[in-house]
Amino acid sequence: MSPKSKEQIEIIRQQSRDNILEAALDLFSNHGYESTSISAIAKAAGISKGLIYNYFEGKDHLLRSILESAMKVGNDIFDQEDDEIRTPQEHLSRIIDQVFLVIRNNRVFWRLIILLSLQKGVGSKMAEMSQKQNKRQITKATSLFSRMGVHKPYKEALLLGALIDGIALQYVGMQENYPLDHQIAHLKERFDLV
Amino acid sequence: MSPKSKEQIEIIRQQSRDNILEAALDLFSNHGYESTSISAIAKAAGISKGLIYNYFEGKDHLLRSILESAMKVGNDIFDQEDDEIRTPQEHLSRIIDQVFLVIRNNRVFWRLIILLSLQKGVGSKMAEMSQKQNKRQITKATSLFSRMGVHKPYKEALLLGALIDGIALQYVGMQENYPLDHQIAHLKERFDLV
DNA sequence: GTCTATAAATTGATAGAC
DNA sequence: GTCTATCAATTTATAGAC
Structure with a gap:
């Protein structure tokens, strides 16, 4: 009936979806997954409870969607190689910068x-993935330190x-005013990366 | 009726109380505070729900009891001064040992x-206390590094x-097999405390 | 595409029996 | 000292109106 095209509908759907995801991430991060109710998410997003179930099968599916989408962004950044890097010091320094860039841009x-x-619970699988990537980075850092x-x-x-x-723990846990840049700078100094 | 003395009753009360506290700590630590139900605590402790309310006014009071009792132990250890320490290196090394001793003995x-x-929520106040003590230790460490x-x-x-x-985060988050001793040893090496 | 109304289960907490 | 029965509130999730 209404003259909206399929594209416009899709845009609206995407906006609503993102709106829900954003509200859920904020609440999950600040109050924890289990203690955040669907009602609270709906209120924070300015919509009704029912609409959430139109976009997500349930609370667990909602959490997984958040983790998947955000993890994707993180992976994309980590995987980009930089050919101009010459010394292992520069390489390590760059990795550290990238890590904290991601953390800074995705604090919550x-x-x-x-x-x-x-x-234990819903997010365990994601934690495993995170640890696996951590191991890969340890391996890489080891070889770079070796070359140094x-x-x-x-x-x-x-x-x-x-x-x-x-540093990440202190940064994301602190309300604000955490001396992140100073810590990173001194960290590099102490590991001879400057 | 029954020939139990007041002391015996008190002992039984203390045992029941500790039993509940132990079960609650385990569940709170592994699954989070909010997502742990009173029913789950009762089942883990092998008692009925009702009994919990005989010993604790509510779930929040239960949490606070856990934090207070365990925090007490931590403070006692931190406050003991050691007169035999001479160099600032030894002093810092000792502090680090004490910190990790407490963490090791109270992993959950x-x-x-x-x-x-x-x-945010129930445990915020405790987090503030923890951060305050953290600041005191930073001050102390600063003066010791200065003397070094x-x-x-x-x-x-x-x-x-x-x-x-x-290190603490990785240690308490890892299932087991975390190389805590190696990390501490290398940490001391890197800060010239050996 | 969004909302309201409602179902079914679970939660924290209380009262009273033993 | 401990348990069972129960209440009121809240939770996740669904169905149907607009």
């Missing part, structure tokens, strides 16, 4: 990831991984 | 602490704090 999302990685002539490259990489996780 | 509890520190002749003592202390948090 990463708080949710950390939250889920600590809990560091004495214990594997141990160094492991420690760097813990340090990055720690 | 610290996972809960981190969990709560990331979420480190160039940027405050930045160094801040980075050490993040590293400790990161």
Whole structure:
């Protein structure tokens, strides 16, 4: 009846979907997955409860959609190679920059990831994926430290991984005013990447 | 009626109380506070729902009891001074050992602490307390690094704090087989504490 | 495409029996 | 000291009106 084209309908659907996802991410991240009700999401998104079930099969499916879409963005950034990098120092420095760029641009999302990685349940699978990628990066960092002539490259990489996780944890947990740039700068200094 | 003395009754009460607290801590830590129901706690403790309300006013009071009792243990350990320590290196090394001793002995509890520190809600107050103590330790570490002749003592202390948090996060999040001792050893090496 | 009304199950919490 | 029975509120999820 109404003269809307299929494209316009699709746009509206996408907007509604994204609106729900955005509200859900914010609540999941701030209050936790289990303690966030569908009603709360609907209220935050300014819509009715019923509409959510029009776009997502259930609460768990909603969470998985959030994780999948956001994880995609993260992977895209990590996979881009940079041919202009010459020294292992530059390479490591670049990786660190990319990691924190992703974290900075997806603060609420990463708080949710950390939250889920600590809990059994729905998000466990995602936590496993995250850990697998972490291992890959440890391997890469080890080889780079090795090329740098560091004495214990594997141990160094492991420690760097813990340090990055720690800074990320403090950053996403702090309300604001966290000296992220200072921490990154001093981190690079301490690992001879400057 | 029954010939039980007041002391015996008190012992039974204490046992039941501790039994509930233990079950609740385990579930809160593994599945999160909000997603753990009173029914689940009762089942895990092998008792009825009603009994829980005989010992605790409600779910929030139960959580606070857990935090208070466990936090007490932590404070006791941190506050003990050691007069035999001479060099700032030894002092810092000792502090690090104490921190990880507490974390190691209360793994599930610290996972809960981190969990709560990331979420708004019931545990926020505890997270604030934890952060305050963190600041005190940063100050102490700064002065010790200063006495060691480190160039940027405050930045160094801040980075050490993040590293400790990161190792702790990985340790409590990992199922097992985390190389905690290796990480601590290499951490001390990298900060010239050996 | 969105909403309201409602069903069915679960939650935190209480009262009273033993 | 412990349990069972039960309440009121809230939860996820569905069906049907517009």
